[in-house]
Amino acid sequence: MRAPLELDLSHMQPGFADPVHDGQACFRALLEALARPGRITALDAHLTLPAPPPGIGAAQLAILLALADQDTAVWIAPELRNAAAGHYLRFHCGCALATTLAEAHFVVIGTPDELPALDALRLGDPAFPDRSATLLLEVAELHSTGDLSLRGPGIEHTQTLGVGGWNAAATAFVQENQRRFPLGVDTMLCCGTRIAGLPRTTLITEGA
């Protein structure tokens, strides 16, 4: 159920300066990020990112502006729903704000500590594995070197990745998600304006 909330425009900030081309550039960068898991892409090299409302990262916001619309429900933390972030998304994306994780097509998470249980998310069904959620996970740091080792489609040998605030539970989450293939969620690690894709096909191990 979606609570009917009055849309507050008084503090509304602009979205993409050039909605069509910025949206396309963002989409292209996302394709690239998912095709090369773990390789870091700076979104602001491809488009001008609008200033995000509190509680949402710049890259997370750009991804939602490019992909979310009235057909996709977006889950954001309950305290953000009736704040600037919720109003911004409803105005600029026209999307519904999901009240449960199970109905969300996009799930916006602020830190790896707040990762939900995998089974709470929309994982798709065997006939339509694409009917699954995309996780936009904000992390404190994102480095191309670190103690995470990635393997799988799109990676020739191994790809290393250093993620600030990463923990064993997050590794377990990604590993369990990979075991469910072809079901599962695709994750986009976001750090400010930079992103790294972590699709459901990627194998992850700690301590390279």
Place this chain on the structure above:
Amino acid sequence: MSDFTDRRSVLGLLARSPAELLAERFAALNETPPFTWLRRPETGMVMLRARIGGDGAQFNLGEMTLTRCALRLSGGAVGVGAVRGRSVRQAEVIALCDALLQQAETAPRVQKEVIAPLASAEQARHTLRAAEVAASRVDFFTLVRGED
């Protein structure tokens, strides 16, 4: 004449008014406040929902072209504009009028220079149309059928 004091009916009046008249009244207002776009003018389709009779079920009448935009004046007032068709300028003028009506210092002038003339023009259009229709009015009455 219905009074145009609430935002909803004012936006309706602005959207229904002829483009030339709106442009003329807005020019007479002589206000060009600086603003930033919250949503640049964009043209799209909206589905019109309709109902025949008060208790009829809603149905989709068809799609209509619509242009909409939203802007913020430097003073902070936010205006929205939506208009049938593809006129970007018309949507912008409507949003500007809406925003100026949200500011206490400009609202009375907009009411006087724009809203009042548009409202009386609309009233005149309705009266004219009613007169045109009245000229072709046919009164039906039951003929005596001669049974009694």
